[in-house]
Amino acid sequence: MAALPPMAATWRPHAVGGEAEWNIGQIVAHIGGSRLYFASAYRGEGWIWEKAERDMADQQRWLPWLETSAERFAAPLRETPQAWLTRRVEMIDTTGAPRPLIAFASVTAPEESLWSCTLTIPWTPALFAASG
Secondary structure, three states: OOOOOHHHHHOOOOOOOHHHHOOHHHHHHHHHHHHHHHHHHHOOOOOOOOOOOOOOOOHHHHHHHHHHHHHHHHHHHOOOOHHHHHOOOOOOOOOOOOOHHHHHHHHHHHHHHHHHHHOOOOOOHHHHHHHO
16 A cells, blocks of 8 residues: 555546445545454444544555554454354344354455555556546
């Protein structure tokens, strides 16, 4: 994230609707919020969505939010019983009962893998100009 040029903060993909047209700051906010959402369900606190603590339009806030949300995700989980890894939790919107950490991994792994790939793209002014 820190290696992206300043113009990355204002970059937007082509307008197609929904999450597909989120800017980088919105994606960063979502990744951090998703961590906390699934962690709260895993800890039995309910499906609680937490927004980023600050506006993610500022590129300088991206990495700190990802670091903070990762620590806020991991710290409380370290103290939970090992048996919780296989227990099921009531879903917020269906009658199913998933294992929240498995659901979290299935949602966030593709997003974070996308970022790994995205960050290897040579970010040039032409790339940003063409995306608008």
